[in-house]
Structure formats: structure tokens, C-alpha cells
Amino acid sequence: MINKTFLSFLFLLVYQHRIKHISIFLISTLLITILVSVMFISTSIKHQLLSFVDSQSDFVVQKVRAGNRDDIPNEWIDDFRNIRGISHIQPRVYGEYYHLASDYKFTIVGIDLFDEYTSLQIKKVFDGIDIEKFMSEDYMIIGNGVKDFFDKNYYKEYYNFLTPQLDIQRVMIFDTMPKNSDIISNDLILMDIDLAKRILGIDKDKSTDIVLNVPNDTEWINLKVELIDKHHNIKIITKEDLQKSYTNLYNYKSGFFLIVFMILLLTFCLVLYQRYSMINSSDKKEIAIFRATGWSIKAIIVLKVFESSIVGIFSFLLGVIIAYIFVFVFDAPLLADIFLGSHNIGYDISFVPYIEFSMLFSLFMFFMIFFIASVLIPAWKIATSDIDGSLR
């Protein structure tokens, strides 16, 4: 039954019924655009964050005193270094620099650039970076948000930090972070660990945390125990913990949108059902004509399913294309703020295109089932009713 002539006739009918379909097409396209935009934003952020987490050390150890984080003495590194299974360990400085006049906070990360592993990681992120030059003077690599702030304040080549001792510490701008890492690095300033300690007022023989790598992840639980054995007053954050917290955060947000969407979809289905069940006399007549001229109920249902599928598929595809442009070309104005929240430095996020096709496919199936069912039920009712009555 379904051959070229059937399909030609189908497209002819869709074209002839275009006025009838247009409102449903537009509403469903809008709904799909909203939902897919949320999905794209959520997956893009998650992907970037999880990629970031993936590139991080397996463990971050912090010293805790009275429930608050305290600086860690460097001797602790030697205490931990002897634990079997640790492949790499180094101190790290991590802290906020508050800019009083603007009420902005920068996140300063100080790393040991003499460490071979760290140096390699930096080279991975900043392709072609001259590490030797970076280490030769007081240099920093800044996030794009920080760069914008510096530019606005005419700090094109350097910035003068004020140390806790009220000394001026001039740091030259070496480079900016890649644009596609903005979600993580927007307010970030990366510099040598000793320079970071001077600016944040941390003792030379201390650091804010210790990062370590343990390649065998089956040993992670044992390793946690051993770390606590060495120093009980510590907080251990694993890569897994970070992944979970990021995933939960954005799953929660996209879950919220999903509920909103479900309500919208349900409303839409009711509208759709009403639209098609209040089939006007010409629709009724059309189905009755098909029946009278020898079409079986099955053939009519197939025609109607295909007709609504074409409308549904095209509105879905258009919705996805608009969502893609909205999120990945225009960086999702308004929606991005809902997801990312307000930020202390002006945000100019670029979402990196990342699509979870399995989720998109699930959404497509979910949407199409509702869509087709909403059309099919009233069409089936008419097709099975008395032809004579429908034609009168």
C-alpha cells in the first residue's frame, strides 16, 4: 500500500492541509525549541564541567580546623608521599581575591610550574605555551571574564594586586584561557604557586590544599583511609565527588525544566486532541470520502499517522535547529542566566556544542508518541463511524 504514489498523495494532502496544521506546527516547534535548548545547555555545561573534572587530580586534600578550611603545612606532602599507590602529589593554592571597588571576586589558582606533571597538563590546555617564559617573570593566565574586567579598567598588559601587607604586586598578563572553558575559567587567574601565596597572604611553607593522583581507582577507598590515618583533620574531595555534585546540580536544573515541559506538553496534547477531535465537517467528510471510495480503516489510519508524523517530525527538526542556533550560536540569552546563575564577573559564555543523541532520540520518541496519538484517536473514531452519517 505504501508506495511512491501513496507518499505523493500524502505530501499533497499535507500541503493542502497546511493552514490546518500551521498552528499546531508552530506551537510544537516552540515547545521543542525550549526543551531542546534546555537540554543543549544542560549537556554542554555538564560536558564542560565533567571534562574539567576529568582533567583534575584524583584527590584534593584540605586541612580542616573547627569545621573550616585551614592552610596545610608542606610537610604533610612528605607524609602522604610514602603512601603506596600515589603516583603524583603536589601542593596547590586556591583562593579568592576580592576587588573592593567593583565588588568582584577573582579565583586565584597557584600551581607548581616546576612540577613536570603540572607543566605537561598546562601544555595540554594551552597548546604551544612557552612554559619557560611563563616561569621567567610574574605572569598570569586569566579567564575571559577577568580579561574583560581588566580591559574595562585599562589593565591591558598587567594588573596590580594588593597583598594583605598592602604591597603592590604587579603581575603581567601572559595569555587568556580558551573561550570554550569559560564556564569553569571565567573568573580564574592561573599563576605560579609562590606568586599566588604572596597575593593571597599564605605562608611560604603552606598551601591551601594538596592534590594527588592515584591511577588505580579500586584503591581509592583504601587510600582515603590511609590519608585519614596520617592526618585525621582532613577533608578529602575525590574526582567522583566533584562529578556527582556537578551532575546533581545540573540534573536538578534540567529536571525542573522537564517538569515544566511535561506540564506544557500535557496542555499541548489536550489542545491537540481538542483540535483534532473537534474535526470540522470537511475533515470528517474527507475521511468518509476515503472510506466510500474503498479505503480501509487501516489505510486511512496509516495516512493520518503519516500526515501527523510529517508535521511532528518537521516541527521537531525545526525546533532542534532553532535550539542549536539559539544555544550554540547566540549563547542562549536569558536561558543561560537561569542555568548559570548570576556571576560576580560579567559572563559572556560560549556553549561548546555537545549533543547527547540518546536523550534527543528519547525526546523525539516521547514527543512523537504523544503527537501521533493525539491525532490518531479522533481520526480512528471517525474512520470507524458510519460513513453515511459522516457524509450527511
Added chain:
Amino acid sequence: MIKIKALNKIYNVGQKNEFVALRNINFEVLPNTVVVLKGVSGSGKSTLLSIIGGMNKPTSGEVIVEDKYIAKLPDLHLSNFRASSIGFVFQSFHLINDLSVFDNISIPLIPLGLSAKEIEEKVNYAMQICNIAHKSMEISKNLSGGEKQRVAIARALVNNPNIILLDEPTANLDSANSKNLVEILSNLKKLGKTIVISTHDSLFDELDFVEKIIYIKDGDISG
């Protein structure tokens, strides 16, 4: 060809507004004959025609068309029956207004799985018989009453059915178009078709190719 035995059609059975449309109808239509069902409006002739065409079910009785007990056929078989054996021309034509003449006539052929070329051949042939080929690409809503009638007949013919049923075929036509219709019907008879016409128009009383006139009054055969 068509046998009707003890046919009754009652609407709203058992309800307050129960209505007997047809009562104990018995008749037979032989192959390649033209039979006219005659009666005033509301006499039940259109109901009888739609039952013969398999578009309405009788309450009781038998309808045998080409040896098929059509009242008992399931939907798929009934659809096949309508597609292969019956061509129905409705009083108000029932064309799909937004489709062209060609597309309207091709409707019965679409579910049959024919190729585009086969469809084109059959539609062109039906259009020639009904003298509407010159309006092939015209949108149906732009046609005159007489042209619509010819499209409806072409659609009924396109499957090459043995039986053509026409419900009040002259009700929406002027006298010139009625004459054209008579000519087409005469040609159809020459092609070997069995034709059943439901009408109240006296035009059919004196046609030489009409074999039988069955008078229906208040759901009964009266003469």
C-alpha cells in the same frame, strides 16, 4: 448481480426516536441493467443505495452483491468490495475541494499500490468517458455543478467497477447538465455497467435504457 432480501433498516432501535427507514425490501437487479429507485425525499431510497454500496449496515435482511453477503463483511473485505465492485456518485458530489480534478479522481486508486503511470492511465480514461479531461488540473472548488458531477462520476468509474450507484444525480444540475449526465449514463450502460439510480426526478421515467423503476414510499416498495 444485486439481491435484496427482507431488508429492514431501523435507526435508534429501542429508543424514543426509533425510526423505520426501510421495511421488508425485496428486489433484484440483473447485470448490465439500469434500475431507478424512485421516491420523494425521505422515502428511504438513499439509505437503500448506501446499504447496497456497503456504506450503511441493514438492521436485518440480506444484501447480496456479486455473490457477497456485504452486510456481514468485516471492514477490510468491505473496503475491498467498495474498491473493486462499486462506484458511488453522491448527491452533493463529495469531492475534496482543495484537490485538483485529477487528484480527486485518483483517490480510489491510491491504496491499491498502483504505479504512477497506471494511475495516470486509469484516471485519464475515466476523465475521457466523463468528458472532463480538459479540466484535469483545475482545483475542484472552482468547478461548476455539472463539472463536479462529471468528476464524481469519473471517480466512481476509475476502478472499473461493475456497479455504479448514483444518489440524486440531477439534484444539483441544470437541464443542460442533466442531459449530459443522461448521455454519460447511456455510455456507461454500453460499457456493460450495472447502474442503480436513486432519484425523484421524472427525467428518468422515460429513458429508453432504464429497465426497471422501483417506487419507494415511507420505506416500502410501493410498485
